[in-house]
Amino acid sequence: MNREKSDRSTAPAVVLLSGGLDSSTVLAIAKSEGFTPHAMTFRYGQRHQLEIEAAKRIAARMEVKQHIIADIDLRTFGGSALTAEIAVPKDREAKQMQEIPITYVPARNTIFLSFALAWAEVLESSDIFIGVNAVDYSGYPDCRPEYIEAYERMANLATKAAVEGRQKIKIHTPLINLTKAEIIARGMELGVDYSLTISCYDPSAAGEACGRCDACLLRRSGFQQNQLKDPVPYQPM
Amino acid sequence: MNREKSDRSTAPAVVLLSGGLDSSTVLAIAKSEGFTPHAMTFRYGQRHQLEIEAAKRIAARMEVKQHIIADIDLRTFGGSALTAEIAVPKDREAKQMQEIPITYVPARNTIFLSFALAWAEVLESSDIFIGVNAVDYSGYPDCRPEYIEAYERMANLATKAAVEGRQKIKIHTPLINLTKAEIIARGMELGVDYSLTISCYDPSAAGEACGRCDACLLRRSGFQQNQLKDPVPYQPM
Numbered sequence: 373m374n375r376e377k378s379d380r381s382t383a384p385a386v387v388l389l390s391g392g393l394d395s396s397t398v399l400a401i402a403k404s405e406g407f408t409p410h411a412m413t414f415r416y417g418q419r420h421q422l423e424i425e426a427a428k429r430i431a432a433r434m435e436v437k438q439h440i441i442a443d444i445d446l447r448t449f450g451g452s453a454l455t456a457e458i459a460v461p462k463d464r465e466a467k468q469m470q471e472i473p474i475t476y477v478p479a480r481n482t483i484f485l486s487f488a489l490a491w492a493e494v495l496e497s498s499d500i501f502i503g504v505n506a507v508d509y510s511g512y513p514d515c516r517p518e519y520i521e522a523y524e525r526m527a528n529l530a531t532k533a534a535v536e537g538r539q540k541i542k543i544h545t546p547l548i549n550l551t552k553a554e555i556i557a558r559g560m561e562l563g564v565d566y567s568l569t570i571s572c573y574d575p576s577a578a579g580e581a582c583g584r585c586d587a588c589l590l591r592r593s594g595f596q597q598n599q600l601k602d603p604v605p606y607q608p609m
Numbered sequence: 610m611n612r613e614k615s616d617r618s619t620a621p622a623v624v625l626l627s628g629g630l631d632s633s634t635v636l637a638i639a640k641s642e643g644f645t646p647h648a649m650t651f652r653y654g655q656r657h658q659l660e661i662e663a664a665k666r667i668a669a670r671m672e673v674k675q676h677i678i679a680d681i682d683l684r685t686f687g688g689s690a691l692t693a694e695i696a697v698p699k700d701r702e703a704k705q706m707q708e709i710p711i712t713y714v715p716a717r718n719t720i721f722l723s724f725a726l727a728w729a730e731v732l733e734s735s736d737i738f739i740g741v742n743a744v745d746y747s748g749y750p751d752c753r754p755e756y757i758e759a760y761e762r763m764a765n766l767a768t769k770a771a772v773e774g775r776q777k778i779k780i781h782t783p784l785i786n787l788t789k790a791e792i793i794a795r796g797m798e799l800g801v802d803y804s805l806t807i808s809c810y811d812p813s814a815a816g817e818a819c820g821r822c823d824a825c826l827l828r829r830s831g832f833q834q835n836q837l838k839d840p841v842p843y844q845p846m
Binding site for chain 2: 442443444445477478479480481482483485486487489490491493494513514516518519522523525526527529530531532534535
């Protein structure tokens with residue numbers, strides 16, 4: 373494994389890391405492809421800071437080169453259950469989840485990728501990794517391949533490094549066509565410790581997952597399909 | 610004039626407002642086209658806070674509907690004379706200014722437009738105004754028409770409102786092909802009070818412009834070509 377890695381690229385890559393299952397898997401994939409990961413997490417007015425703590429644990433465990441936590445306050449604009457005081461929907465069926473959910477944050481990935489692009493230019497990196505997924509989260513417009521392609525095209529016209537030919541931005545989306553079960557299977561192969569991650573939209577103060585929001589339902593189902601038990605603690609049902 | 614305005618759109622528009630000459634002129638243009646302006650200013654680790662104060666004065670004088678000052682710390686990534694402790698270049702010739710300047714901030718317009726896009730979605734607005742200019746600032750990749758077009762295309766794939774057909778994002782760049790002299794002439798027609806604006810990259814603590822940085826040289830030349838005196842105070846030369 374180490375021998376394989378040393379034969380491959382050790383180019384720097386910016387990896388967007390939320391502290392959840394998907395982005396942790398993406399970080400492991402970036403490492404497995406030989407990139408030197410620089411992780412970036414956003415403190416964006418989330419209702420709980422547990423995600424930030426999870427991101428720190430994962431970044432430390434996976435030995436990223438650098439971990440930046442950027443402060444941006446998306447609450448300025450209002451909207452979304454993830455950033456305002458709106459109830460998180462519970463116990464929804466898979467079909468309902470295909471609609472654009474109330475937990476949608478306006479232009480979130482566009483903002484996140486823009487910060488990643490700035491950092492990539494400073495690092496002289498051409499590679500940005502993001503854990504978007506068009507299967508389980510088809511309701512989010514900024515998780516679709518056509519969006520990512522348009523972003524990449526724009527990014528290559530945006531920076532001094534790209535215009536001067538020193539950078540050719542590639543937005544890596546290794547999870548885009550995987551189901552949650554497939555993502556977990558891939559992460560297990562790569563040794564991701566999912567006990568460090570948090571996916572729940574509405575955890576208890578002690579960090580126990582609710583088990584009933586969209587994120588919990590998808591996550592639990594993904595572990596079940598792999599005949600595995602999710603290692604994170606859940607609130608009693 | 611009032612009659613003409615009432616016949617036209619009063620749709621909300623997001624206007625990026627830096628406190629400088631260009632963005633103040635853009636705000637006046639958005640108003641003259643009948644939009645209801647919502648101004649957005651960024652506190653991004655600039656070396657001086659005078660720009661923020663200028664933006665507040667202009668927003669108040671031009672009676673914007675709302676003025677948001679968003680905090681983002683671009684210093685996190687390093688680089689650029691505008692955000693770090695690097696000397697601002699002085700007394701450069703026009704030809705030197707055509708190169709990408711040291712005052713370049715990585716992915717700055719990409720980040721600014723992304724916040725504007727988020728706010729536009731919340732406001733149910735399709736219109737974003739930005740004072741980019743491809744004539745005097747040809748060195749900045751994110752001021753070119755091809756960049757703006759690519760951004761607009763991406764934006765229309767990014768938001769729930771666009772995907773659901775309630776929004777068709779248009780990035781308005783009314784200054785993109787104007788010289789500084791033409792921008793000033795247009796602003797004077799529209800009654801912009803340029804004494805409220807600040808363009809200098811390196812003003813004194815009292816707010817007097819240096820007269821020698823790229824921004825000052827372009828601005829003074831623009832007023833001279835209009836046979837006008839720049840109303841802002843300059844440091845004694």
